Amino acid sequence: MSDSSFGPIKKQTLLVEEITSRILSLIKERELSPGDRLPPERELAVMLNVSRASLREALRALFAMNILEMRQGDGTYVTSLEPQQxxxxxxxxxxxxxxxxxxxxxxxxxxxxxxxxxxxxxxxxxxxxxxxxxxxxxxxxxxxxxxxxxxxxxxxxxxxxxxxxxxxxxxxxxxxxxxxxxxxxxxxxxxxxxxxxxxxxxxxxxxxxxxxxxxxxxxxxxxxxxxxxxxxxxxxxxxxxxxxxx
Incomplete structure:
Protein backbone atom coordinates (compact mmCIF):
# COMPACT_ATOMS: atom_id res chain seq x y z
CA MET A 1 0.00 0.00 0.00
CA SER A 2 1.41 3.39 -1.00
CA ASP A 3 0.75 6.83 0.46
CA SER A 4 -1.00 7.72 -2.81
CA SER A 5 -3.73 5.25 -1.87
CA PHE A 6 -4.92 7.83 0.61
CA GLY A 7 -5.20 10.68 -1.90
CA PRO A 8 -7.05 13.88 -0.95
CA ILE A 9 -10.82 13.66 -0.75
CA LYS A 10 -12.82 16.30 -2.57
CA LYS A 11 -14.81 18.45 -0.18
CA GLN A 12 -18.48 17.60 -0.19
CA THR A 13 -21.43 17.49 2.16
CA LEU A 14 -21.17 13.80 3.07
CA LEU A 15 -17.50 13.99 4.04
CA VAL A 16 -17.59 11.33 6.75
CA GLU A 17 -19.34 8.89 4.40
CA GLU A 18 -16.71 9.61 1.74
CA ILE A 19 -13.86 8.88 4.16
CA THR A 20 -15.53 5.64 5.22
CA SER A 21 -16.11 4.66 1.59
CA ARG A 22 -12.46 5.36 0.70
CA ILE A 23 -11.13 3.09 3.45
CA LEU A 24 -13.62 0.35 2.57
CA SER A 25 -12.56 0.58 -1.09
CA LEU A 26 -8.91 0.15 -0.12
CA ILE A 27 -9.84 -3.02 1.77
CA LYS A 28 -11.94 -4.38 -1.09
CA GLU A 29 -9.17 -3.62 -3.57
CA ARG A 30 -6.66 -5.45 -1.31
CA GLU A 31 -4.56 -2.33 -0.78
CA LEU A 32 -5.37 -2.79 2.90
CA SER A 33 -5.38 -6.35 4.22
CA PRO A 34 -6.44 -7.95 7.51
CA GLY A 35 -3.91 -7.00 10.19
CA ASP A 36 -2.57 -3.95 8.32
CA ARG A 37 -1.87 -0.82 10.35
CA LEU A 38 -3.31 2.48 9.13
CA PRO A 39 -1.13 5.59 9.11
CA PRO A 40 -1.27 7.67 12.32
CA GLU A 41 -4.37 9.83 12.60
CA ARG A 42 -2.56 13.12 11.96
CA GLU A 43 -0.83 11.77 8.83
CA LEU A 44 -3.99 10.12 7.54
CA ALA A 45 -5.98 13.34 7.92
CA VAL A 46 -3.33 15.21 5.88
CA MET A 47 -3.27 12.49 3.20
CA LEU A 48 -7.04 12.63 2.81
CA ASN A 49 -7.13 16.42 3.17
CA VAL A 50 -9.81 16.23 5.85
CA SER A 51 -10.11 17.42 9.43
CA ARG A 52 -9.12 15.08 12.23
CA ALA A 53 -12.65 15.46 13.65
CA SER A 54 -14.21 14.13 10.42
CA LEU A 55 -11.63 11.36 10.25
CA ARG A 56 -12.34 10.29 13.84
CA GLU A 57 -16.07 10.11 13.12
CA ALA A 58 -15.46 7.90 10.08
CA LEU A 59 -13.10 5.68 12.05
CA ARG A 60 -15.69 5.30 14.82
CA ALA A 61 -18.18 4.02 12.24
CA LEU A 62 -15.64 1.47 11.00
CA PHE A 63 -14.86 0.45 14.59
CA ALA A 64 -18.58 -0.17 15.17
CA MET A 65 -18.69 -2.34 12.04
CA ASN A 66 -15.72 -4.39 13.35
CA ILE A 67 -13.75 -3.51 10.23
CA LEU A 68 -11.12 -1.52 12.11
CA GLU A 69 -9.87 -1.88 15.66
CA MET A 70 -7.88 0.38 17.97
CA ARG A 71 -4.91 -1.24 19.68
CA GLN A 72 -4.07 0.78 22.77
CA GLY A 73 -0.76 2.58 22.32
CA ASP A 74 -0.17 0.98 18.93
CA GLY A 75 -2.61 2.51 16.46
CA THR A 76 -5.52 1.59 14.21
CA TYR A 77 -5.56 -1.76 12.44
CA VAL A 78 -7.73 -3.62 9.95
CA THR A 79 -9.40 -6.50 11.81
CA SER A 80 -9.27 -10.13 10.74
CA LEU A 81 -12.47 -9.46 8.73
CA GLU A 82 -13.82 -12.87 9.71
CA PRO A 83 -17.55 -13.22 8.91
CA GLN A 84 -18.43 -13.99 12.54
CA GLN A 85 -16.82 -10.74 13.60
Whole structure:
Protein backbone atom coordinates (compact mmCIF):
# COMPACT_ATOMS: atom_id res chain seq x y z
CA MET A 1 0.00 0.00 0.00
CA SER A 2 1.41 3.39 -1.00
CA ASP A 3 0.75 6.83 0.46
CA SER A 4 -1.00 7.72 -2.81
CA SER A 5 -3.73 5.25 -1.87
CA PHE A 6 -4.92 7.83 0.61
CA GLY A 7 -5.20 10.68 -1.90
CA PRO A 8 -7.05 13.88 -0.95
CA ILE A 9 -10.82 13.66 -0.75
CA LYS A 10 -12.82 16.30 -2.57
CA LYS A 11 -14.81 18.45 -0.18
CA GLN A 12 -18.48 17.60 -0.19
CA THR A 13 -21.43 17.49 2.16
CA LEU A 14 -21.17 13.80 3.07
CA LEU A 15 -17.50 13.99 4.04
CA VAL A 16 -17.59 11.33 6.75
CA GLU A 17 -19.34 8.89 4.40
CA GLU A 18 -16.71 9.61 1.74
CA ILE A 19 -13.86 8.88 4.16
CA THR A 20 -15.53 5.64 5.22
CA SER A 21 -16.11 4.66 1.59
CA ARG A 22 -12.46 5.36 0.70
CA ILE A 23 -11.13 3.09 3.45
CA LEU A 24 -13.62 0.35 2.57
CA SER A 25 -12.56 0.58 -1.09
CA LEU A 26 -8.91 0.15 -0.12
CA ILE A 27 -9.84 -3.02 1.77
CA LYS A 28 -11.94 -4.38 -1.09
CA GLU A 29 -9.17 -3.62 -3.57
CA ARG A 30 -6.66 -5.45 -1.31
CA GLU A 31 -4.56 -2.33 -0.78
CA LEU A 32 -5.37 -2.79 2.90
CA SER A 33 -5.38 -6.35 4.22
CA PRO A 34 -6.44 -7.95 7.51
CA GLY A 35 -3.91 -7.00 10.19
CA ASP A 36 -2.57 -3.95 8.32
CA ARG A 37 -1.87 -0.82 10.35
CA LEU A 38 -3.31 2.48 9.13
CA PRO A 39 -1.13 5.59 9.11
CA PRO A 40 -1.27 7.67 12.32
CA GLU A 41 -4.37 9.83 12.60
CA ARG A 42 -2.56 13.12 11.96
CA GLU A 43 -0.83 11.77 8.83
CA LEU A 44 -3.99 10.12 7.54
CA ALA A 45 -5.98 13.34 7.92
CA VAL A 46 -3.33 15.21 5.88
CA MET A 47 -3.27 12.49 3.20
CA LEU A 48 -7.04 12.63 2.81
CA ASN A 49 -7.13 16.42 3.17
CA VAL A 50 -9.81 16.23 5.85
CA SER A 51 -10.11 17.42 9.43
CA ARG A 52 -9.12 15.08 12.23
CA ALA A 53 -12.65 15.46 13.65
CA SER A 54 -14.21 14.13 10.42
CA LEU A 55 -11.63 11.36 10.25
CA ARG A 56 -12.34 10.29 13.84
CA GLU A 57 -16.07 10.11 13.12
CA ALA A 58 -15.46 7.90 10.08
CA LEU A 59 -13.10 5.68 12.05
CA ARG A 60 -15.69 5.30 14.82
CA ALA A 61 -18.18 4.02 12.24
CA LEU A 62 -15.64 1.47 11.00
CA PHE A 63 -14.86 0.45 14.59
CA ALA A 64 -18.58 -0.17 15.17
CA MET A 65 -18.69 -2.34 12.04
CA ASN A 66 -15.72 -4.39 13.35
CA ILE A 67 -13.75 -3.51 10.23
CA LEU A 68 -11.12 -1.52 12.11
CA GLU A 69 -9.87 -1.88 15.66
CA MET A 70 -7.88 0.38 17.97
CA ARG A 71 -4.91 -1.24 19.68
CA GLN A 72 -4.07 0.78 22.77
CA GLY A 73 -0.76 2.58 22.32
CA ASP A 74 -0.17 0.98 18.93
CA GLY A 75 -2.61 2.51 16.46
CA THR A 76 -5.52 1.59 14.21
CA TYR A 77 -5.56 -1.76 12.44
CA VAL A 78 -7.73 -3.62 9.95
CA THR A 79 -9.40 -6.50 11.81
CA SER A 80 -9.27 -10.13 10.74
CA LEU A 81 -12.47 -9.46 8.73
CA GLU A 82 -13.82 -12.87 9.71
CA PRO A 83 -17.55 -13.22 8.91
CA GLN A 84 -18.43 -13.99 12.54
CA GLN A 85 -16.82 -10.74 13.60
CA UNK A 86 -18.37 -8.60 10.88
CA UNK A 87 -21.95 -9.67 11.64
CA UNK A 88 -21.77 -9.27 15.43
CA UNK A 89 -23.48 -5.89 15.39
CA UNK A 90 -26.36 -7.37 13.36
CA UNK A 91 -27.22 -9.95 16.03
CA UNK A 92 -28.86 -7.29 18.20
CA UNK A 93 -31.00 -6.16 15.26
CA UNK A 94 -32.12 -9.74 14.65
CA UNK A 95 -33.07 -10.12 18.30
CA UNK A 96 -35.52 -7.22 18.03
CA UNK A 97 -37.61 -8.22 15.02
CA UNK A 98 -39.18 -11.65 14.48
CA UNK A 99 -39.62 -10.94 10.76
CA UNK A 100 -35.85 -11.08 10.34
CA UNK A 101 -35.90 -14.72 11.46
CA UNK A 102 -38.18 -15.54 8.53
CA UNK A 103 -35.82 -13.74 6.17
CA UNK A 104 -32.95 -15.70 7.68
CA UNK A 105 -34.69 -18.99 6.95
CA UNK A 106 -35.32 -17.86 3.37
CA UNK A 107 -31.56 -17.35 3.04
CA UNK A 108 -30.79 -20.71 4.68
CA UNK A 109 -33.14 -22.52 2.30
CA UNK A 110 -31.40 -21.03 -0.71
CA UNK A 111 -27.87 -21.67 0.53
CA UNK A 112 -28.00 -24.80 2.72
CA UNK A 113 -30.13 -26.82 0.32
CA UNK A 114 -27.44 -26.29 -2.31
CA UNK A 115 -24.59 -26.90 0.12
CA UNK A 116 -25.95 -30.26 1.28
CA UNK A 117 -26.22 -31.39 -2.36
CA UNK A 118 -22.53 -30.62 -2.86
CA UNK A 119 -21.70 -32.33 0.43
CA UNK A 120 -23.49 -35.50 -0.69
CA UNK A 121 -21.25 -35.63 -3.75
CA UNK A 122 -17.96 -34.65 -2.11
CA UNK A 123 -18.05 -35.93 1.47
CA UNK A 124 -15.29 -38.27 2.64
CA UNK A 125 -15.71 -41.43 4.68
CA UNK A 126 -14.10 -39.77 7.69
CA UNK A 127 -16.57 -36.88 7.49
CA UNK A 128 -19.48 -39.33 7.30
CA UNK A 129 -18.16 -40.91 10.50
CA UNK A 130 -18.06 -37.48 12.14
CA UNK A 131 -21.65 -36.80 11.06
CA UNK A 132 -22.81 -40.05 12.61
CA UNK A 133 -20.94 -39.24 15.83
CA UNK A 134 -22.60 -35.81 16.09
CA UNK A 135 -25.99 -37.37 15.39
CA UNK A 136 -25.46 -39.88 18.20
CA UNK A 137 -24.27 -37.10 20.52
CA UNK A 138 -27.43 -35.12 19.78
CA UNK A 139 -29.57 -38.16 20.60
CA UNK A 140 -27.80 -38.49 23.96
CA UNK A 141 -28.38 -34.78 24.64
CA UNK A 142 -32.18 -34.65 24.38
CA UNK A 143 -32.39 -33.52 28.01
CA UNK A 144 -29.55 -31.02 27.68
CA UNK A 145 -30.56 -28.22 25.25
CA UNK A 146 -27.14 -26.56 25.31
CA UNK A 147 -25.29 -29.79 24.47
CA UNK A 148 -27.89 -30.56 21.80
CA UNK A 149 -27.41 -27.12 20.26
CA UNK A 150 -23.64 -27.60 20.12
CA UNK A 151 -24.05 -30.99 18.44
CA UNK A 152 -26.51 -29.46 15.96
CA UNK A 153 -24.09 -26.67 15.08
CA UNK A 154 -21.21 -29.13 14.65
CA UNK A 155 -23.29 -31.37 12.39
CA UNK A 156 -24.19 -28.48 10.09
CA UNK A 157 -20.56 -27.30 10.15
CA UNK A 158 -19.34 -30.71 8.96
CA UNK A 159 -21.85 -30.61 6.09
CA UNK A 160 -20.61 -27.16 5.08
CA UNK A 161 -16.98 -28.31 5.19
CA UNK A 162 -17.84 -31.41 3.15
CA UNK A 163 -19.17 -29.19 0.34
CA UNK A 164 -15.59 -27.95 -0.12
CA UNK A 165 -16.50 -24.51 -1.38
CA UNK A 166 -14.66 -21.73 0.51
CA UNK A 167 -17.03 -19.01 -0.70
CA UNK A 168 -20.13 -20.87 0.48
CA UNK A 169 -18.27 -21.72 3.70
CA UNK A 170 -17.68 -18.05 4.52
CA UNK A 171 -21.20 -17.12 3.47
CA UNK A 172 -22.68 -19.77 5.76
CA UNK A 173 -20.44 -18.64 8.61
CA UNK A 174 -22.21 -15.28 8.50
CA UNK A 175 -25.67 -16.83 8.26
CA UNK A 176 -24.92 -19.30 11.07
CA UNK A 177 -23.70 -16.53 13.35
CA UNK A 178 -26.91 -14.58 12.77
CA UNK A 179 -28.94 -17.75 13.30
CA UNK A 180 -27.66 -18.43 16.81
CA UNK A 181 -30.48 -16.38 18.33
CA UNK A 182 -33.18 -18.36 16.51
CA UNK A 183 -31.51 -21.68 17.38
CA UNK A 184 -31.38 -20.68 21.05
CA UNK A 185 -35.13 -20.03 20.97
CA UNK A 186 -36.24 -23.08 19.03
CA UNK A 187 -34.15 -25.56 21.01
CA UNK A 188 -36.49 -25.12 23.99
CA UNK A 189 -39.73 -25.71 22.04
CA UNK A 190 -41.41 -28.94 23.26
CA UNK A 191 -40.95 -31.82 20.83
CA UNK A 192 -38.61 -30.02 18.46
CA UNK A 193 -35.47 -31.89 19.52
CA UNK A 194 -36.92 -35.29 18.64
CA UNK A 195 -38.23 -33.92 15.34
CA UNK A 196 -34.80 -32.45 14.60
CA UNK A 197 -33.13 -35.80 15.30
CA UNK A 198 -35.40 -37.50 12.76
CA UNK A 199 -34.74 -34.75 10.22
CA UNK A 200 -30.99 -35.06 10.74
CA UNK A 201 -31.13 -38.83 10.32
CA UNK A 202 -32.77 -38.37 6.92
CA UNK A 203 -30.17 -35.79 5.90
CA UNK A 204 -27.23 -37.93 7.02
CA UNK A 205 -28.63 -41.04 5.35
CA UNK A 206 -29.02 -39.22 2.03
CA UNK A 207 -25.47 -37.90 2.32
CA UNK A 208 -24.16 -41.40 3.09
CA UNK A 209 -25.87 -42.63 -0.07
CA UNK A 210 -24.22 -39.77 -2.00
CA UNK A 211 -27.67 -38.75 -3.23
CA UNK A 212 -27.69 -34.95 -3.71
CA UNK A 213 -31.39 -34.72 -4.61
CA UNK A 214 -32.49 -36.68 -1.54
CA UNK A 215 -30.12 -34.67 0.65
CA UNK A 216 -31.55 -31.38 -0.64
CA UNK A 217 -35.12 -32.55 -0.04
CA UNK A 218 -34.28 -33.70 3.48
CA UNK A 219 -32.58 -30.39 4.31
CA UNK A 220 -35.52 -28.37 2.96
CA UNK A 221 -37.97 -30.44 5.02
CA UNK A 222 -35.81 -29.85 8.11
CA UNK A 223 -35.62 -26.09 7.60
CA UNK A 224 -39.38 -25.91 6.96
CA UNK A 225 -40.03 -27.79 10.20
CA UNK A 226 -37.87 -25.41 12.24
CA UNK A 227 -39.30 -22.33 10.52
CA UNK A 228 -42.86 -23.50 11.23
CA UNK A 229 -42.01 -24.12 14.88
CA UNK A 230 -40.45 -20.69 15.21
CA UNK A 231 -43.41 -18.99 13.51
CA UNK A 232 -45.84 -20.74 15.84
CA UNK A 233 -43.73 -19.72 18.84
CA UNK A 234 -43.78 -16.07 17.74
CA UNK A 235 -47.57 -16.12 17.33
CA UNK A 236 -47.96 -17.74 20.75
CA UNK A 237 -45.73 -15.11 22.39
CA UNK A 238 -47.71 -12.29 20.76
CA UNK A 239 -50.99 -13.74 22.03
CA UNK A 240 -49.63 -14.10 25.57
CA UNK A 241 -47.96 -10.69 25.65
CA UNK A 242 -51.09 -8.65 26.60
CA UNK A 243 -51.75 -10.96 29.56
CA UNK A 244 -48.23 -10.50 30.86
CA UNK A 245 -48.74 -6.75 31.08
CA UNK A 246 -51.82 -6.94 33.33
Missing amino acids: LVQHLEFVFSLDDSTFIQLFEARKIVEVGIVALAAQRITDSQITLLEEKLQLAERSLHDPEAFLNADLELHKIIIEAARNPILDRFMSSISQLGLASRSRTVNIPGILIETIEDHKAIVEAIKQHDPDAASRAMLIHLNHVEDRLSNLSVSEQIQAPDSET
